[in-house]
Amino acid sequence: MRQIFLGLALATAAVSPALAEGAEKKGLPQLRFEDFPPQIFWLVISFVVLLVLLSTLVLPKLQGTIEGRKAKLEGDLATAVSLKDEAAAAIAAYEKALAAARQRANAIAAEAKAQIEAAAAARKAELEAKLAEEAKAAEVRINATKAAALAEVRSIALEAARAIATKVAGIEVDDASAASAVDAALGRNG
Amino acid sequence: MAAGGEAHSPLEQFEITRLVDLNLGGVDISFTNSALWMVIIVALSTLFFVIATSRAAIVPGRLQSIAELSYEFVAGLLRDNAGKEGMKYFPFVFTIFIFVLMANMLGMVPYSFTVTSHLAVTATMSLIIILGITVLGLVKHGFGFFHVFLPSGVPMWLAPLLIVIEVISYLTRPVSLAVRLFANMMAGHTTLKVFAGFVVALGVAGVVPLLFVVALTALEVLIAFLQAYIFTILTCIYLHDAFHPHH
Numbered sequence: 001m002r003q004i005f006l007g008l009a010l011a012t013a014a015v016s017p018a019l020a021e022g023a024e025k026k027g028l029p030q031l032r033f034e035d036f037p038p039q040i041f042w043l044v045i046s047f048v049v050l051l052v053l054l055s056t057l058v059l060p061k062l063q064g065t066i067e068g069r070k071a072k073l074e075g076d077l078a079t080a081v082s083l084k085d086e087a088a089a090a091i092a093a094y095e096k097a098l099a100a101a102r103q104r105a106n107a108i109a110a111e112a113k114a115q116i117e118a119a120a121a122a123r124k125a126e127l128e129a130k131l132a133e134e135a136k137a138a139e140v141r142i143n144a145t146k147a148a149a150l151a152e153v154r155s156i157a158l159e160a161a162r163a164i165a166t167k168v169a170g171i172e173v174d175d176a177s178a179a180s181a182v183d184a185a186l187g188r189n190g
Numbered sequence: 191m192a193a194g195g196e197a198h199s200p201l202e203q204f205e206i207t208r209l210v211d212l213n214l215g216g217v218d219i220s221f222t223n224s225a226l227w228m229v230i231i232v233a234l235s236t237l238f239f240v241i242a243t244s245r246a247a248i249v250p251g252r253l254q255s256i257a258e259l260s261y262e263f264v265a266g267l268l269r270d271n272a273g274k275e276g277m278k279y280f281p282f283v284f285t286i287f288i289f290v291l292m293a294n295m296l297g298m299v300p301y302s303f304t305v306t307s308h309l310a311v312t313a314t315m316s317l318i319i320i321l322g323i324t325v326l327g328l329v330k331h332g333f334g335f336f337h338v339f340l341p342s343g344v345p346m347w348l349a350p351l352l353i354v355i356e357v358i359s360y361l362t363r364p365v366s367l368a369v370r371l372f373a374n375m376m377a378g379h380t381t382l383k384v385f386a387g388f389v390v391a392l393g394v395a396g397v398v399p400l401l402f403v404v405a406l407t408a409l410e411v412l413i414a415f416l417q418a419y420i421f422t423i424l425t426c427i428y429l430h431d432a433f434h435p436h437h
Contacts, residue, residue: 028201029201031309032206035308035310036310037218038208038212038218039222039224039225039311041219042221042222043310044314046225046232047289050285054288055281059261059280062239062243062258066258066262
């Protein structure tokens with residue numbers, strides 16, 4: 001409604017100067033009714049021709065282009081969305097694979113560590129056993145040497161005692177009494 | 191618009207001259223200067239759109255952009271004002287817009303003739319539009335179309351007054367539609383011609399009206415577009431009534 005009033009106001013404002021001008025001569029050319037029929041005839045002809053030309057040659061093509069572009073844009077957007085989804089899926093798969101690989105690597109590392117530790121423990125135990133055995137053997141040897149040494153000390157002491165007794169006292173001591181005296185002395189000191 | 195050598199009346203530019211005298215069953219259908227410019231309008235519009243849409247590229251060039259812009263402009267007008275049902279009449283509305291726009295714009299060319307500055311042309315167009323819309327409304331809604339004259343929910347005692355007002359308003363439509371376009375075109379061109387006459391008459395001081403004419407020409411180009419737009423949008427709005435007679 002507002003537009004109609006505006007239009008009317010515009011029209012009246014526009015007409016008034018024009019009417020004032022047109023008062024001279026033989027009136028407004030626009031109001032010469034004998035000129036109406038040819039104008040109306042050619043208006044109808046040219047309008048219909050333009051309508052037919054535009055709606056056959058131009059409008060279907062324009063509509064096709066615009067709708068084709070719209071369809072292409074929508075198709076491209078859909079492709080982009082699906083590509084994005086694909087990329088996201090690929091990333092997820094990659095991360096999953098990465099996590100699995102990491103897990104496997106950890107497992108392998110743990111296994112290797114366990115193996116190495118077991119081997120080390122075995123070797124240590126073996127070594128300890130060997131050392132203990134050697135220590136034992138050494139002890140046995142030491143004890144034997146000690147016993148031998150002690151026996152040797154006894155025989156030397158016996159001989160020394162017999163020699164001293166012969167030299168100092170000039171008496172011959174038989175083996176048995178010398179042995180008992182040495183043993184007694186060794187037992188006392190030993 | 192042309193500042194001719196002789197002392198022409200500013201209304202001389204609106205004279206209808208018969209180029210070829212023709213007669214069909216007693217009716218004068220002579221090929222006039224008006225008819226010549228109508229043919230030029232049809233030829234130029236068709237040529238422009240055929241060239242502009244010849245390549246139909248996905249990424250449009252300049253001409254194609256203009257063609258698509260005008261298509262979407264009119265389609266938007268029609269969809270917003272007349273609704274989806276109105277899109278069936280898109281070719282008709284589009285042709286109205288292009289015809290009026292071309293007529294107004296070609297009228298800005300010096301020595302040309304403005305087809306739409308004649309009441310015979312604008313009145314014929316508006317009468318065909320309003321009659322067509324009325325017939326369409328009656329076919330679609332039958333007697334229900336007369337709801338246009340009586341909005342629902344109006345108290346009965348107001349009805350006689352309101353119906354009279356609405357009928358007058360409805361009957362004024364073709365008049366306002368026709369007069370608005372023709373008067374705007376005529377007034378603008380007359381004013382231009384009057385001031386252009388001053389340019390010659392005032393000699394050196396004619397620079398002042400010359401500047402005015404330049405500014406006015408720019409304004410007239412704007413009005414040429416605006417009036418084509420108004421003519422089209424009113425067609426769309428009236429078309430809306432044919433589909434939805436209930437206000």
